[in-house]
Amino acid sequence: MMENINTQEILTIGNVLIDTTRPMKERFRALFTLRNLGGETAIQCISKCFNDESVLLKHELAYCLGQMQDKNAIPVLRSVLEDKQQDPIVRHEAGEALGAIGDPDLRELLERYKDDSAIEVAETCQIALERLNWVANDGVTEKLSKSPYSSIDPAPPSSTNDIKLLKDTLMDESKPLYDRYRAMFSLRNMATTESINALGEGFKATSALFRHEVAFVFGQMQDVRSVPFLKMALEDTKEHEMVRHEAAEALGSIATDECIEVLKRYLQDPRPVVRESCEVALDMSEYENSPEFQYANTLLAVKAQG
Known part of the structure; x- marks a missing residue:
């Protein structure tokens, strides 16, 4: 929790998030400010927004x-995963979020949705269950390549750094998605031309969930060598919207x-989902090309008004 923040300031940021009259880019900045602040009040503010019309925002x-x-976020994430009225893109992200929290008590819930009628949700819950197993078996002590990113990934990197083996695993449709995700995160951590080209091949995978994760990983890397792959994904109007949206956000973070x-x-x-992602991505590009210190800066705006 950041210092010198009172509850009222957090609630004011929450009001920016739920205000449907504000541009999506402002609401996104408010959301990421709340994420950085953390704590129960921030979680309550974020949770209030799951009845919004924007699938992108809810995701x-x-x-x-x-x-x-x-763990205070578990009840709302559980209800989103269980709500068949929510878009599969939102439910999938709720499943992934539960996997990131990593509470062993979530196993029964995730088991219930690992064969969900929405393939994106089913695959996400399968991967989340594997992550729970990994955490429970002290996988966190495994000697693995170090991630240069502060994100909680859906799967840990692979235990090998053999690029041919990683690329083969990435593209082997007979292997569990979890193993292929592990290969993906190892290739991300390498950040070489060879590993980026291998990741780009991942857009040929049959799973839309998998392709969307490749785009997300490229967004983290912010490497211009991935731009041709991301452009191709966004420009393909037949591509699943969850992949195109993630490609748009990745392009926004690279910002050339x-x-x-x-x-x-x-x-x-x-x-x-695609057009809102482009709007948010252009705001991110503006930030990447500006002297601004922080993207999630709604707190500064609130303090300035106060």
């Missing part, structure tokens, strides 16, 4: 709650002129 709410790794140009082209995309 990011679930993501942030998982990254906070606070080429990335900005392609994002502007899809600001009017017929799919709300």
